[in-house]
Amino acid sequence: MVTSSPDKSAQLMRMATYASTGVALVLILTKTIAWMMTDSVSLLATLIDSCLDAAASILNLLAVRHALEPADKQHRFGHGKAESLAGLGQSTFIAGSALFLCFEAIGRMSHPQPLDAVSVGIGVMLFSILATLGLVFFQQYVIRQSGSTAIKADHLHYKTDLIVNAAVILALILASYGWPGFDPVFAIAIAGYIFFSAWEIAREALDLLMDRELPNERRTRIKEIVHAHPQTRGIHDLRTRKSGMTEFIQLHLELDGDLTLMQAHAIADDVENRILAEFPGAEVIIHEDPHELIEPRPEFLP
Structure with a gap:
């Protein structure tokens, strides 16, 4: 850490x-x-x-x-x-x-x-x-x-x-x-x-x-941070890696589909700040998805 x-x-x-x-x-x-x-x-x-x-x-x-x-x-x-x-x-x-x-x-x-x-x-x-x-x-x-x-x-x-x-x-x-x-x-x-x-x-x-994923305990902690936010509905396609001192974290954030773009953006920013509070210096990329959307996902990405 x-x-x-x-x-x-x-x-x-x-x-x-x-x-x-x-x-x-x-x-x-x-x-x-x-x-x-x-x-x-x-x-x-x-x-x-x-x-x-x-x-x-x-x-x-x-x-x-x-x-x-x-x-x-x-x-x-x-x-x-x-x-x-x-x-x-x-x-x-x-x-x-x-x-x-x-x-x-x-x-x-x-x-x-x-x-x-x-x-x-x-x-x-x-x-x-x-x-x-x-x-x-x-x-x-x-x-x-x-x-x-x-x-x-x-x-x-x-x-x-x-x-x-x-x-x-x-x-x-x-x-x-x-x-x-x-x-x-x-x-x-x-x-x-x-x-x-x-x-x-x-x-x-x-x-x-080879861009191996971060240890399981760190990935689990990222998911816990996302799920702890009261307005999030889930997370998928979490991808992580490390290069030098920098950890790279990207994920799809599931939100209510009736939110406006500004509201979804504000929630994603809040989640990003919560992740950065525990992973200082990380590069975090969040993509917002409607929770109701069903799309094909790679089996290896939870």
Whole structure:
């Protein structure tokens, strides 16, 4: 549920993209140094992930900037789908990194190697966890305020990083006191989790690009708002979708057939304002129909 005005949401979204890009670049630098010192393949895994984080965050930054541009003559519905395209791009990056990591870890399992400077690696991973935690909490706040799909994708990515970083610390400790093969085993497990994250991001992005209906509870609430108006007689052909931060709602409003055009228009305006009170920033289109009119309707549209 979006709780902020469009202007505040836009400002928070921009700040979130700057923050995620900055964190990713700092972590790349620290993890590169740690990996060169330890030669840990699980640490290499999280370094690769951070590189992709940076690429994805830069892509997000550009996509959010474009998505926030107002509608124009060529894009009457705005540019919100740029966010979904960014999410789809992120999922591709993430899946590619997981595949590379699997090959690297399998090779290391065949030839286990002792690790060096384990304490440095652990220290860097603890720093990574703290930096990522701060970013994740900020992104969570931005998502509550804006409902941004691009920030949700970035947030999910960085949440998986927390698990990845904790797993790397455990792998480093186990490998230093036992079998070096723990390192690539944990790397493969991390790769599996990264694949899962990529699918989650891709699924949400595809839903938005394919104009999937809003969740059932939101559609039900729209119907409740319409039926609560004392002068409405029903609703049909409710169609909904989301693009970026904007929800699109269109419906056929059933009214008494003997109303004048001005009266019907006034009722439709009142219903629209009631919907906007609970769905701020939405684009609402209402078509008025006489309740007595019988016309063919698509079976899938209630």
